[in-house]
Amino acid sequence: MLITHKPSTSLQPIQQSVCVNFNYDVYFTNGLFQLDNSLLAQVIAADGEITAKKVLAIVDGGLLKHQHGLLKQISVYADFYSDVINLSEPPIIIPGGEIVKNEPRFVEQIHQMIDAAGLCRHSYVLAIGGGALLDMVGYAAATAHRGIRLIRVPTTVLAQNDSGIGVKNGINAYGKKNFLGTFMPPYAVLNDFDFLTSLSDRDWRSGIAEAVKVALIKDADFFEFIMKSAEKLAARDMKAMEQLIYRCAQLHLAHIANSGDPFEKGSSRPLDFGHWAAHKLEDITYYKLRHGEAVAIGIALDSTYSYLTGLLSQSEWQKILGTLETLGFTLYLSALREQLHQPEHPHYLFRGLSEFREHLGGKLTITLLQGLGQKIEVNQVDISVYKQAILMLQDWELSHP
Amino acid sequence: MLITHKPSTSLQPIQQSVCVNFNYDVYFTNGLFQLDNSLLAQVIAADGEITAKKVLAIVDGGLLKHQHGLLKQISVYADFYSDVINLSEPPIIIPGGEIVKNEPRFVEQIHQMIDAAGLCRHSYVLAIGGGALLDMVGYAAATAHRGIRLIRVPTTVLAQNDSGIGVKNGINAYGKKNFLGTFMPPYAVLNDFDFLTSLSDRDWRSGIAEAVKVALIKDADFFEFIMKSAEKLAARDMKAMEQLIYRCAQLHLAHIANSGDPFEKGSSRPLDFGHWAAHKLEDITYYKLRHGEAVAIGIALDSTYSYLTGLLSQSEWQKILGTLETLGFTLYLSALREQLHQPEHPHYLFRGLSEFREHLGGKLTITLLQGLGQKIEVNQVDISVYKQAILMLQDWELSHP
Numbered sequence: 001m002l003i004t005h006k007p008s009t010s011l012q013p014i015q016q017s018v019c020v021n022f023n024y025d026v027y028f029t030n031g032l033f034q035l036d037n038s039l040l041a042q043v044i045a046a047d048g049e050i051t052a053k054k055v056l057a058i059v060d061g062g063l064l065k066h067q068h069g070l071l072k073q074i075s076v077y078a079d080f081y082s083d084v085i086n087l088s089e090p091p092i093i094i095p096g097g098e099i100v101k102n103e104p105r106f107v108e109q110i111h112q113m114i115d116a117a118g119l120c121r122h123s124y125v126l127a128i129g130g131g132a133l134l135d136m137v138g139y140a141a142a143t144a145h146r147g148i149r150l151i152r153v154p155t156t157v158l159a160q161n162d163s164g165i166g167v168k169n170g171i172n173a174y175g176k177k178n179f180l181g182t183f184m185p186p187y188a189v190l191n192d193f194d195f196l197t198s199l200s201d202r203d204w205r206s207g208i209a210e211a212v213k214v215a216l217i218k219d220a221d222f223f224e225f226i227m228k229s230a231e232k233l234a235a236r237d238m239k240a241m242e243q244l245i246y247r248c249a250q251l252h253l254a255h256i257a258n259s260g261d262p263f264e265k266g267s268s269r270p271l272d273f274g275h276w277a278a279h280k281l282e283d284i285t286y287y288k289l290r291h292g293e294a295v296a297i298g299i300a301l302d303s304t305y306s307y308l309t310g311l312l313s314q315s316e317w318q319k320i321l322g323t324l325e326t327l328g329f330t331l332y333l334s335a336l337r338e339q340l341h342q343p344e345h346p347h348y349l350f351r352g353l354s355e356f357r358e359h360l361g362g363k364l365t366i367t368l369l370q371g372l373g374q375k376i377e378v379n380q381v382d383i384s385v386y387k388q389a390i391l392m393l394q395d396w397e398l399s400h401p
Numbered sequence: 402m403l404i405t406h407k408p409s410t411s412l413q414p415i416q417q418s419v420c421v422n423f424n425y426d427v428y429f430t431n432g433l434f435q436l437d438n439s440l441l442a443q444v445i446a447a448d449g450e451i452t453a454k455k456v457l458a459i460v461d462g463g464l465l466k467h468q469h470g471l472l473k474q475i476s477v478y479a480d481f482y483s484d485v486i487n488l489s490e491p492p493i494i495i496p497g498g499e500i501v502k503n504e505p506r507f508v509e510q511i512h513q514m515i516d517a518a519g520l521c522r523h524s525y526v527l528a529i530g531g532g533a534l535l536d537m538v539g540y541a542a543a544t545a546h547r548g549i550r551l552i553r554v555p556t557t558v559l560a561q562n563d564s565g566i567g568v569k570n571g572i573n574a575y576g577k578k579n580f581l582g583t584f585m586p587p588y589a590v591l592n593d594f595d596f597l598t599s600l601s602d603r604d605w606r607s608g609i610a611e612a613v614k615v616a617l618i619k620d621a622d623f624f625e626f627i628m629k630s631a632e633k634l635a636a637r638d639m640k641a642m643e644q645l646i647y648r649c650a651q652l653h654l655a656h657i658a659n660s661g662d663p664f665e666k667g668s669s670r671p672l673d674f675g676h677w678a679a680h681k682l683e684d685i686t687y688y689k690l691r692h693g694e695a696v697a698i699g700i701a702l703d704s705t706y707s708y709l710t711g712l713l714s715q716s717e718w719q720k721i722l723g724t725l726e727t728l729g730f731t732l733y734l735s736a737l738r739e740q741l742h743q744p745e746h747p748h749y750l751f752r753g754l755s756e757f758r759e760h761l762g763g764k765l766t767i768t769l770l771q772g773l774g775q776k777i778e779v780n781q782v783d784i785s786v787y788k789q790a791i792l793m794l795q796d797w798e799l800s801h802p
Contacts, residue, residue: 009594011429011647016654018568018586018663022419028412049763115575121665121762143544145760146571146582147664167419170547174516181547182583185419193410246412253417262419263548264522359546361522362450 022185026165026249028242032153032192033073041081043151043188044124052086054119058110058137060129062096063155066198070128088117096129098287100136101171101178110140114148121145124187128153130203131163131291135181138169142184149187155195157207157241158292161248165189167256167263176359177279183263191249193242204236205328206292209274211248212324213299217273218251220373227319230326267362270375274298276366280352284335296329297336297393304389305381306368316372325400332397336390350383423586427566427650429643433554433593434474442482444552444589445525453487455520459511459538461530463497464556467599471529489518497530499688501537502572502579511541515549522546525588529554531604532564532692536582539570543585550588556596558608558642559693562649566590568657568664577760578680584664592650594643605637606729607693610675612649613725614700618674619652621774628720631727668763671776675699677767681753685736697730698737698794705790706782707769717773726801733798737791751784 031037044053057074064070071091078087092113100106114125125148127137134152141150154164170181196204208226215223225243226233232240255271256262278298282289289297300321307317324331339345357364363379370376432438445454458475465471472492479488493514501507515526526549528538535553542551555565571582597605609627616624626644627634633641656672657663679699683690690698701722708718725732740746758765764780771777 009429009431009643011643013429014427014651014654016423016425016427016566016586016658018423018658020421020423020664022417022421024417026415026417028410028414030410111574111581115577115580118759120759122668123762143581143583145580145762146569146584148762165417168547173512176516179516179546180512180544182544182585183547184583185417242410242412250415253415257417257419263421267523358519358521361524361546361549 022167024185024188026189026191026253028191028193028246030192030194032190032194033070033077035077035080038081040077040126040151040190041084043190045084047122049122052082052084054086054088054117054123055126056088056113056117056119056124057091057126057128058133059091059093060096060133060155061093063129063195063198064093067195074128088119089113091128094129094133094137096133098132098172098282101132104171104173106136107140107171110137111144114140114144119144119148121148124149124151126151126153128155129159130154130156131159134159134164135169135178136171138184138186139171139181142169142182147184150184152186152189154189154191156199156203157196157245158203158210159207160191160196161207161245162210162252164191165249165252175283176355177283178359191245193238193245196238196241201236201328202290202293204241205234206290208233208244208327209292209295209299209324209329211244212320212327213273213295214248214251214255214271216299216303216320216369216372217270217367217375218255218373219247220371222247222251223319223323223372227323230323234326234328264360267360267365268377269360269365270367270377272356272360273367273369273375274302276352276356277301277349279356280349281333281335284339284347284349285333289333293329296324296327297331297333300324300329300331300393301386301389302367303369304392305386306370308385308389308392309368309382311368311370311376316369319372320369321396330397332390332393337394340387340390350386353381423568425586425589427590427592427654429592429594429647431593431595433591433595434471434478436478436481439482441478441527441552441591442485444591446485448523450523453483453485455487455489455518455524456527457489457514457518457520457525458492458527459529459534460492460494461497461534461556462494464530464596464599465494468596475529489520490514492529495530495534495538497534499533499573499683502533505572505574507537508541508572511538512545515541515545520545520549522549525550525552527552527554529556530560531555531557532560535560535565536570536579537572539585539587540572540582543570543583548585551585553587553590555590555592557600557604558597558646559604559611560608561592561597562608562646563611563653565592566650566653576684577756578684579760592646594639594646597639597642602637602729603691603694605642606635607691609634609645609728610693610696610700610725610730612645613721613728614674614696615649615652615656615672617700617704617721617770617773618671618768618776619656619774620648621772623648623652624720624724624773627728628724631724635727635729665761668761668766669778670761670766671768671778673757673761674768674770674776675703677753677757678702678750680757681750682734682736685740685748685750686734690734694730697725697728698732698734701725701730701732701794702787702790703767703769705793706787707771709786709790709793710769710783712769712771712777717770720773721770722797731798733791733794738795741788741791751787754782
């Protein structure tokens with residue numbers, strides 16, 4: 001580039017620097033809507049304003065299959081704490097799962113309700129459900145009046161230790177996952193372990209994948225804990241699960257606070273270890289694969305790649321795959337091979353690399369492992385080695401039926 | 402509220418604190434797209450990445466009536482600096498004015514183009530136009546991939562000294578101004594004074610109202626400057642206008658940086674002096690009134706209220722109204738009286754107070770004046786005094802034809 005700028009005015013540029021602080025607490029509790037549990041009321045009362053605050057409650061329809069009395073319980077709770085909580089109308093039921101992120105009408109519905117209820121920036125949207133619902137409701141709340149306070153009540157393992165405690169929201173558009181969304185920290189997060197008891201085995205297990213991920217990139221001791229607790233976790237031991245969620249949330253939150261890039265302006269994204277393939281696998285399987293199930297395969301794939309390129313030892317690699325296996329994850333899908341030699345096909349797995357780069361921005365940055373608890377970032381990968389890794393995962397599954 | 406919370410788990414809350422820094426420069430120039438002005442290319446090259454960056458340029462259709470060669474000029478500029486700028490397609494023309502904020506299809510159009518062009522978070526959306534277009538494009542850019550870099554090129558007085566340099570974006574929905582939007586600082590702002598020469602007299606004048614506003618609440622010397630320059634400004638003296646824009650931008654940016662509440666989480670909003678009535682007047686007149694024209698009336702109204710309640714002296718009040726008048730503003734509208742005694746009518750002016758409170762959140766906080774350059778905030782107002790103020794503005798207009 002030719003540098004030919006002649007200053008056309010004597011007015012100096014004004015250098016603007018804005019620092020924005022976001023503070024929110026992540027609580028752990030049981031029986032959130034029992035009348036003798038005043039946590040939610042206290043969180044809402046904590047801003048010191050004296051009048052009852054408008055609250056719009058949105059409940060994941062998937063929950064109600066198991067938690068039959070939940071809607072009634074929320075209304076009774078709001079009545080009991082009516083000096084703090086002004087439930088603007090009965091809780092709204094919205095389907096759970098990826099469908100709420102794929103159809104824009106759900107965000108519109110929330111916007112309409114916020115308008116109709118006359119919520120303001122000091123009112124509350126209370127979102128109760130799994131990660132997809134929290135992502136969608138969070139996007140709606142973040143964009144109404146430029147941001148209404150969002151209290152998240154994550155009800156799955158995945159949401160309690162990962163998506164529900166972070167600073168992102170979003171919906172899918174144009175076939176791209178989270179194409180629309182913002183970075184916006186919640187007002188508070190209330191993790192109620194009781195919700196986990198009614199999860200299906202698949203959902204219980206699925207959320208553990210993100211804990212394995214964060215352990216592998218950040219904390220060898222935590223990986224050791226997961227490895228040793230894998231059988232208990234698979235057998236739905238609640239104490240082990242509480243420990244897992246708490247430590248995973250701690251590591252995740254510390255990363256956001258201390259990475260120096262909480263709103264992801266740079267190219268590095270270590271928390272997305274295993275995710276380039278995971279996002280694509282969800283797409284390829286039309287979301288029949290749960291996010292955590294896809295992440296488990298993504299972790300297995302990137303760990304195998306790390307092993308094949310000499311970054312991980314064989315025993316480390318085996319510990320990772322063995323732990324995922326004990327937890328009950330499937331590490332290979334026939335879909336992994338199907339379009340492996342058709343780069344033009346939209347389901348070609350390695351399109352996930354460029355889609356991942358486009359979504360994150362900047363240059364391709366893939367996180368690999370150079371030890372248990374030790375990540376390393378690379379800016380290019382060898383697809384032929386990845387193809388070999390896929391064959392190894394196929395062999396592994398065949399030999400560990 | 403009964404405080405009966407029994408800790409149901411021994412796990413302590415995790416207190417999260419996230420600090421996000423946003424830095425952006427506001428530049429002043431002439432001839433932005435002339436080949437010997439490398440400012441834009443330098444701003445894009447400044448992130449240090451070596452490849453040319455994708456840029457999606459969006460141009461306010463209203464501009465093209467006067468700037469016939471602009472589209473061609475942008476393309477030639479991008480070609481000349483092609484080692485830095487990769488214009489993903491020819492500049493897109495979008496209408497200017499409030500219509501782009503009232504119809505959701507424009508945001509959708511920008512999202513589609515961002516998707517089609519494969520922009521990532523390190524790409525650029527270059528928005529060239531008036532405040533309404535910048536608000537709409539800013540919202541689209543802020544929500545695609547959770548935020549694409551936005552370079553604003555404001556082309557009106559109002560956008561160069563106020564809306565185009567701040568941290569907000571938004572569109573209207575459900576009949577509410579800026580119901581949808583986010584707080585998101587731009588990547589950079591490039592103010593090119595040459596665009597101002599082709600403004601209509603109304604648009605030239607309109608933007609001065611925000612400078613009067615910021616002077617009145619923050620800087621007596623600046624108000625003195627505007628008062629003394631009012632005839633020159635009304636006669637389109639460019640040097641006076643450049644000084645006005647620069648000082649107004651400085652004060653505005655300093656407020657955002659130093660208020661301690663850049664994303665407006667609290668109830669105080671001093672920069673909205675005169676705006677509760679202005680927003681409602683735009684609505685009542687179906688946006689026939691320009692924003693700045695409405696702000697001038699809002700300033701006159703709140704200044705008169707300040708005078709009637711003893712906060713301002715008569716001479717201060719007269720200086721304010723006299724300055725607005727010399728600048729060419731009309732300070733009274735028949736619409737101000739029409740629904741003055743019909744609280745149920747949607748056009749009842751004082752509905753503007755509750756709509757203002759709802760949009761900002763928290764408790765009603767209205768900024769008044771207790772001197773030139775000295776604001777004071779109040780949490781309640783006396784509508785009967787406002788009605789008297791309206792009669793005084795009517796008298797003023799009749800006696801200053």
